[in-house]
Amino acid sequence: xxxxxxxxxxxxxxxxxxxxxxxxxxxxxxxxxxxxxxxxxxxxxxxxxxxxxxxxxxxxxxxxxxxxxxxxxxxxxxxxxxxxxxxxxxxxxxxxxxxxxxxxxxxxxxxxxxx
Numbered sequence: 612x613x614x615x616x617x618x619x620x621x622x623x624x625x626x627x628x629x630x631x632x633x634x635x636x637x638x639x640x641x642x643x644x645x646x647x648x649x650x651x652x653x654x655x656x657x658x659x660x661x662x663x664x665x666x667x668x669x670x671x672x673x674x675x676x677x678x679x680x681x682x683x684x685x686x687x688x689x690x691x692x693x694x695x696x697x698x699x700x701x702x703x704x705x706x707x708x709x710x711x712x713x714x715x716x717x718x719x720x721x722x723x724x725x726x
Contacts, residue, residue, distance in 0.1 A: 630667040
Protein backbone atom coordinates (compact mmCIF):
# COMPACT_ATOMS: atom_id res chain seq x y z
CA UNK A 612 0.00 0.00 0.00
CA UNK A 613 1.32 3.43 -0.92
CA UNK A 614 2.08 6.14 1.61
CA UNK A 615 -0.75 8.42 0.41
CA UNK A 616 -3.25 5.56 0.73
CA UNK A 617 -2.05 4.81 4.26
CA UNK A 618 -2.31 8.52 5.13
CA UNK A 619 -5.89 8.61 3.83
CA UNK A 620 -6.77 5.51 5.86
CA UNK A 621 -5.10 7.03 8.91
CA UNK A 622 -7.12 10.23 8.59
CA UNK A 623 -10.33 8.22 8.24
CA UNK A 624 -9.64 6.29 11.47
CA UNK A 625 -8.36 9.46 13.13
CA UNK A 626 -11.73 11.12 12.46
CA UNK A 627 -13.70 8.05 13.58
CA UNK A 628 -11.75 7.93 16.85
CA UNK A 629 -12.12 11.67 17.47
CA UNK A 630 -8.41 12.32 17.17
CA UNK A 631 -6.96 9.40 19.12
CA UNK A 632 -3.54 8.91 17.53
CA UNK A 633 -2.74 5.47 18.91
CA UNK A 634 -6.05 3.99 17.74
CA UNK A 635 -5.67 5.32 14.19
CA UNK A 636 -2.05 4.12 14.07
CA UNK A 637 -3.05 0.62 15.17
CA UNK A 638 -5.79 0.41 12.56
CA UNK A 639 -3.41 1.37 9.75
CA UNK A 640 -0.43 -0.58 11.12
CA UNK A 641 1.97 2.31 11.63
CA UNK A 642 3.86 3.60 14.63
CA UNK A 643 3.19 6.86 16.40
CA UNK A 644 6.61 8.07 15.28
CA UNK A 645 5.58 7.43 11.66
CA UNK A 646 2.49 9.57 12.19
CA UNK A 647 4.57 12.40 13.65
CA UNK A 648 7.04 12.16 10.75
CA UNK A 649 4.14 12.49 8.35
CA UNK A 650 2.96 15.58 10.24
CA UNK A 651 6.43 17.11 10.27
CA UNK A 652 7.18 16.45 6.60
CA UNK A 653 3.81 16.88 4.87
CA UNK A 654 2.10 20.25 5.44
CA UNK A 655 -1.13 19.13 3.73
CA UNK A 656 -1.37 16.01 5.90
CA UNK A 657 -0.67 18.11 9.01
CA UNK A 658 -3.39 20.58 8.02
CA UNK A 659 -5.94 17.80 7.57
CA UNK A 660 -5.01 16.17 10.90
CA UNK A 661 -5.32 19.54 12.67
CA UNK A 662 -8.74 20.05 11.08
CA UNK A 663 -9.88 16.73 12.54
CA UNK A 664 -8.55 17.79 15.96
CA UNK A 665 -10.51 21.05 15.68
CA UNK A 666 -13.67 19.16 14.72
CA UNK A 667 -13.22 17.04 17.84
CA UNK A 668 -12.95 20.13 20.02
CA UNK A 669 -16.15 21.46 18.39
CA UNK A 670 -17.97 18.22 19.25
CA UNK A 671 -16.76 18.28 22.85
CA UNK A 672 -17.67 21.96 23.24
CA UNK A 673 -21.18 21.23 21.98
CA UNK A 674 -21.51 18.54 24.66
CA UNK A 675 -20.26 21.00 27.27
CA UNK A 676 -22.94 23.49 26.22
CA UNK A 677 -25.58 20.74 26.36
CA UNK A 678 -24.51 20.00 29.92
CA UNK A 679 -24.62 23.72 30.77
CA UNK A 680 -28.11 23.99 29.26
CA UNK A 681 -29.15 21.08 31.50
CA UNK A 682 -28.00 23.06 34.56
CA UNK A 683 -24.99 20.80 35.20
CA UNK A 684 -23.19 22.80 37.90
CA UNK A 685 -19.82 21.15 37.23
CA UNK A 686 -20.00 22.11 33.55
CA UNK A 687 -21.01 25.66 34.46
CA UNK A 688 -18.13 26.04 36.90
CA UNK A 689 -15.66 24.56 34.40
CA UNK A 690 -16.80 26.94 31.69
CA UNK A 691 -16.56 29.98 33.95
CA UNK A 692 -13.09 28.99 35.18
CA UNK A 693 -11.82 28.62 31.61
CA UNK A 694 -13.75 31.26 29.69
CA UNK A 695 -14.72 33.70 32.44
CA UNK A 696 -11.27 34.47 33.84
CA UNK A 697 -11.35 38.12 32.83
CA UNK A 698 -14.53 38.50 34.87
CA UNK A 699 -12.88 37.10 37.96
CA UNK A 700 -13.89 33.45 37.76
CA UNK A 701 -10.48 32.10 38.71
CA UNK A 702 -9.15 30.01 41.52
CA UNK A 703 -6.49 31.74 43.46
CA UNK A 704 -3.77 30.00 45.34
CA UNK A 705 -2.78 31.91 48.41
CA UNK A 706 0.66 31.20 49.69
CA UNK A 707 1.75 31.74 53.25
CA UNK A 708 5.51 31.80 53.15
CA UNK A 709 7.07 31.00 56.47
CA UNK A 710 10.65 32.05 56.96
CA UNK A 711 12.51 29.58 59.09
CA UNK A 712 13.19 30.82 62.65
CA UNK A 713 16.93 31.40 62.13
CA UNK A 714 16.37 33.60 59.07
CA UNK A 715 13.65 35.49 60.90
CA UNK A 716 15.96 36.08 63.90
CA UNK A 717 18.73 37.33 61.61
CA UNK A 718 16.32 39.78 60.01
CA UNK A 719 15.25 41.11 63.39
CA UNK A 720 18.77 41.68 64.73
CA UNK A 721 20.03 45.26 64.53
CA UNK A 722 22.88 46.02 62.15
CA UNK A 723 26.36 45.58 63.60
CA UNK A 724 27.54 49.07 64.69
CA UNK A 725 31.18 48.21 63.87
CA UNK A 726 30.46 48.06 60.09
